[in-house]
Amino acid sequence: MAAKRRSGPRKTSIKRYAGAAGGWGSLVGIGKVALGESTAGGADLPVRQLLRQNKTGGFMCVSCAWPKPAKPRPAEFCENGAKATAWDLTPRRCTPEFFASHTVTELLGWSDHDLEHAGRLTHPLRYDAKTDTYLPCAWRDAFAEIGAELKALAPTSVVFYASGRASLETSYMYALMARMYGSQNLADSSNMCHESTSVGLRQSIGSPVGTVLLEDFQATDCLIFFGQNVGSNSPRMLHDLQAAARRGVPIITFNPLKERGLQRFINPQSPFQMLTGVATAISSQYHQVKAGGDIAVIAGLCKWLIESDDAARAAGRPAVLDHAFIDEHTQGFDAFAAFCRQTAWADIEAGSGLARSDIEMAAAAYAAAKAAIAVYGMGLTQHRLGVQNVHMVCNLLLLKGNIGRPGAGACPVRGHSNVQGQRTVGITERPELAPLDRLAAQYGFEPPREKGMATVEACEGILSGEVKGFIGLGGNFVRAAPDSGRLEPAWRRLRLTVQIATKLNRSHLVNGAVAYLLPCLSRIEADVQASGPQTVSVEDSISCIHASFGERAPASDYLLSEPAIVAAIAKAALPPNPKLDWDAWVGDYGQVRDAIEATYPQWFGRFNQRFRQPGGFYRGNKARLRDFSEAAGGKANFLVPSALSATGFADEADVFRLMTLRSNDQFNTTIYGYEDRFRGVSGTRDVLFMNAADRDHLGLSEGQIIGLCTVASDGHDRRMGGLRVTTYDIPRGCLGTYYPECNVLMPLAHHALESLTPAAKAIPVRIIT
Ligand SMILES: Nc1nc2c(c(=O)[nH]1)N[C@H]1C(S)=C(S)[C@@H](COP(=O)(O)OP(=O)(O)OC[C@H]3O[C@@H](n4cnc5c(=O)[nH]c(N)nc54)[C@H](O)[C@@H]3O)O[C@H]1N2
Ligand SMILES: Nc1nc2c(c(=O)[nH]1)N[C@H]1C(S)=C(S)[C@@H](COP(=O)(O)OP(=O)(O)OC[C@H]3O[C@@H](n4cnc5c(=O)[nH]c(N)nc54)[C@H](O)[C@@H]3O)O[C@H]1N2
Ligand SMILES: [Mo]
Numbered sequence: 001m002a003a004k005r006r007s008g009p010r011k012t013s014i015k016r017y018a019g020a021a022g023g024w025g026s027l028v029g030i031g032k033v034a035l036g037e038s039t040a041g042g043a044d045l046p047v048r049q050l051l052r053q054n055k056t057g058g059f060m061c062v063s064c065a066w067p068k069p070a071k072p073r074p075a076e077f078c079e080n081g082a083k084a085t086a087w088d089l090t091p092r093r094c095t096p097e098f099f100a101s102h103t104v105t106e107l108l109g110w111s112d113h114d115l116e117h118a119g120r121l122t123h124p125l126r127y128d129a130k131t132d133t134y135l136p137c138a139w140r141d142a143f144a145e146i147g148a149e150l151k152a153l154a155p156t157s158v159v160f161y162a163s164g165r166a167s168l169e170t171s172y173m174y175a176l177m178a179r180m181y182g183s184q185n186l187a188d189s190s191n192m193c194h195e196s197t198s199v200g201l202r203q204s205i206g207s208p209v210g211t212v213l214l215e216d217f218q219a220t221d222c223l224i225f226f227g228q229n230v231g232s233n234s235p236r237m238l239h240d241l242q243a244a245a246r247r248g249v250p251i252i253t254f255n256p257l258k259e260r261g262l263q264r265f266i267n268p269q270s271p272f273q274m275l276t277g278v279a280t281a282i283s284s285q286y287h288q289v290k291a292g293g294d295i296a297v298i299a300g301l302c303k304w305l306i307e308s309d310d311a312a313r314a315a316g317r318p319a320v321l322d323h324a325f326i327d328e329h330t331q332g333f334d335a336f337a338a339f340c341r342q343t344a345w346a347d348i349e350a351g352s353g354l355a356r357s358d359i360e361m362a363a364a365a366y367a368a369a370k371a372a373i374a375v376y377g378m379g380l381t382q383h384r385l386g387v388q389n390v391h392m393v394c395n396l397l398l399l400k401g402n403i404g405r406p407g408a409g410a411c412p413v414r415g416h417s418n419v420q421g422q423r424t425v426g427i428t429e430r431p432e433l434a435p436l437d438r439l440a441a442q443y444g445f446e447p448p449r450e451k452g453m454a455t456v457e458a459c460e461g462i463l464s465g466e467v468k469g470f471i472g473l474g475g476n477f478v479r480a481a482p483d484s485g486r487l488e489p490a491w492r493r494l495r496l497t498v499q500i501a502t503k504l505n506r507s508h509l510v511n512g513a514v515a516y517l518l519p520c521l522s523r524i525e526a527d528v529q530a531s532g533p534q535t536v537s538v539e540d541s542i543s544c545i546h547a548s549f550g551e552r553a554p555a556s557d558y559l560l561s562e563p564a565i566v567a568a569i570a571k572a573a574l575p576p577n578p579k580l581d582w583d584a585w586v587g588d589y590g591q592v593r594d595a596i597e598a599t600y601p602q603w604f605g606r607f608n609q610r611f612r613q614p615g616g617f618y619r620g621n622k623a624r625l626r627d628f629s630e631a632a633g634g635k636a637n638f639l640v641p642s643a644l645s646a647t648g649f650a651d652e653a654d655v656f657r658l659m660t661l662r663s664n665d666q667f668n669t670t671i672y673g674y675e676d677r678f679r680g681v682s683g684t685r686d687v688l689f690m691n692a693a694d695r696d697h698l699g700l701s702e703g704q705i706i707g708l709c710t711v712a713s714d715g716h717d718r719r720m721g722g723l724r725v726t727t728y729d730i731p732r733g734c735l736g737t738y739y740p741e742c743n744v745l746m747p748l749a750h751h752a753l754e755s756l757t758p759a760a761k762a763i764p765v766r767i768i769t
Contacts, residue, residue: 012683020279021231023266026079070615078235092119121519122556147572155182163475164416167536175426184452191455196381200390206631212409219407222369227379231261260678292647296351304363325401336638351644371407384648386752404626421539530587544616689728689736
């Protein structure tokens with residue numbers, strides 16, 4: 001199943017990287033992608049576009065969702081944001097001639113990198129089984145056939161997937177179209193990502209999203225990081241961390257790997273740092289917790305806080321916990337405190353892989369801080385007990401009243417640039433999370449009321465045959481989802497696959513009987529409609545909503561905007577509706593924003609007037625105001641975990657916890673290149689990071705090529721080979737390799753309880769030689 005590489009051999013090297021995050025290395029990294037892209041067609045480096053990135057009046061970066069400050073730096077982009085821009089603005093084109101000379105079967109042998117490297121898609125395409133190629137078609141014919149196919153299918157058998165990049169306007173239209181059609185199967189990339197946050201944070205504090213703003217990073221006294229790789233995945237945050245570190249704020253990191261961005265940073269915008277090479281140390285404490293060990297760690301932190309508080313109060317010293325907050329705003333404290341007191345340090349040490357003294361040191365730093373922020377990412381959410389990981393973060397914050405005051409709060413770092421916003425405007429399979437009554441009144445239709453399919457359920461439906469049609473608004477579903485080895489053959493039994501995309505990827509090649517590939521504008525490009533040039537909007541990781549204006553000439557004259565494509569499919573599949581004029585919406589996205597405002601007046605008041613404001617407008621958050629009325633029982637909840645290990649499987653001899661990782665040279669399934677500079681890996685992605693003691697115990701040698709097989713009892717054989725043993729500073733019993741190549745190993749059923757987030761950070765595997 002692993003795709004072969006088409007591009008020529010690369011020089012492979014694995015060595016320790018001594019540099020800091022940022023610095024000259026980041027400029028070289030930008031240069032490689034930007035030059036690589038521009039030399040293809042002789043175009044200029046996209047410098048003008050980079051200087052418009054994340055600025056008022058400019059466009060919002062298509063890479064991560066980290067907030068865009070009201071007062072941007074001269075260059076408000078990072079290495080990876082610049083790569084994402086260069087990747088979209090490439091002069092390479094993936095034309096009908098390209099498809100005429102490569103069959104789909106041949107392209108299935110190409111790597112993820114080579115497929116996207118073919119350039120921007122230029123024409124609408126329809127799969128032709130006779131020639132096994134994609135052939136160009138007219139937009140009109142494409143929409144007519146898609147509409148007819150959708151009409152013939154049962155609405156509940158069609159999945160409407162969205163990857164988190166599409167704008168608020170497009171996402172609102174897309175969700176509305178799906179519901180008017182009769183499907184609540186609004187699966188989203190966030191199902192594979194921060195769904196554990198959406199579920200867990202809501203249960204703990206009543207808010208599905210984080211509670212901090214950028215200004216809190218300036219006011220905080222302590223930052224705790226769990227499982228988020230800032231240097232690769234949200235590098236602009238390094239500026240906020242650097243400022244905090246310089247103020248002497250303790251930054252305490254829990255991560256199995258020593259990630260470079262969490263260790264030290266050279267600000268590329270500081271001439272002093274660039275010339276002297278003097279880096280800012282980021283983490284003041286770095287604890288290499290075992291994968292899946294965070295519940296144990298946080299139980300230890302809380303145990304120390306609670307027992308220190310007991311002792312302090314008994315001795316008449318000031319309390320360690322914020323009792324006033326706990327009494328007024330929370331429930332469940334006694335049960336949680338009892339759990340922490342009962343949990344033995346030996347179990348905490350065994351579960352976390354850390355020494356008691358290290359956990360105590362972290363707890364003492366947290367206890368001393370007046371205000372603390374907990375930052376976290378996939379290292380917490382992508383576990384069998386991922387939702388409980390999130391509960392534990394909240395428990396820790398609640399003990400000291402660290403929610404709803406300056407410098408304090410929960411900060412889940414979102415992935416795709418508008419993934420949080422897509423949920424805000426209705427992309428959800430859960431009926432209780434969408435304002436269905438309001439939609440019914442606004443548009444005069446009866447929306448589906450039953451729960452739809454999230455990503456994992458969509459995969460189950462594809463495997464069982466229940467799902468017959470799939471529309472993808474961006475993304476690379478087959479590659480990003482678990483169990484890709486089982487999914488791919490099942491996928492081919494689909495009747496209809498429609499992919500709205502900017503670049504070619506593997507999901508487009510594993511097609512249904514009737515298959516369309518519909519190319520769209522990138523957000524960086526000019527989008528001119530009947531009323532003139534259009535602006536779209538996105539919501540960042542801290543719930544601020546920004547305007548994004550593209551001005552670059554489109555990659556091809558045949559491209560349509562995402563709203564135009566969604567509207568055309570809606571018109572073809574749905575009966576006319578006197579209350580909704582899709583053409584008027586496409587002609588003027590301001591009208592879509594008015595419609596969003598009408599559906600969500602609590603967040604989007606005066607949307608069109610406010611959305612160009614520098615720094616975006618904040619749509620508010622009740623938990624931030626210490627209003628926990630939306631949590632069960634109307635108060636913030638201390639929640640007791642069901643186990644100390646988040647992995648969901650018992651430890652067994654020679655069974656490892658496999659973490660699936662991102663390199664510094666990829667955005668999810670988009671592989672820019674083969675340089676994971678921070679981890680010292682160059683020229684290859686086929687590596688298996690492992691501890692030297694584990695390597696020796698198994699009698700393996702550095703560089704040896706081995707394979708992995710998944711430990712599962714469902715009768716499916718999941719294995720991959722060709723991985724190079726790479727000795728690494730990683731806790732014993734843990735392994736690391738790159739996603740998405742390894743997704744063949746991830747069983748569909750191995751997902752977080754309740755949130756169904758695939759448990760990609762601890763897959764039980766054995767090494768095979
Ligand atoms: N350049 C770039 N930027 C991106 C992306 C990208 O691929 N490339 N992807 C975007 C998307 S969609 C997302 S969701 C985010 C993802 O960004 P992150 O949330 O940073 O996700 P990952 O890189 O998957 O891994 C997170 C970290 O978790 C650690 N980890 C693994 N297991 C555990 C554990 O059990 N406990 C703890 N404490 N740590 C653990 C890993 O070592 C790693 O450092 O980034 C977004 N931004
Ligand atoms: N093993 C493992 N699996 C994982 C993860 C992991 O850590 N480990 N992470 C999970 C996470 S956090 C996520 S978010 C998912 C990601 O899953 P997806 O969001 O489905 O995947 P991406 O790789 O982000 O999608 C890339 C494709 O999007 C298309 N695209 C890019 N820009 C645009 C645009 O502007 N418009 C449109 N219409 N299309 C565009 C391009 O065709 C490109 O090929 O993967 C998940 N899978
Ligand atoms: Mo994500």
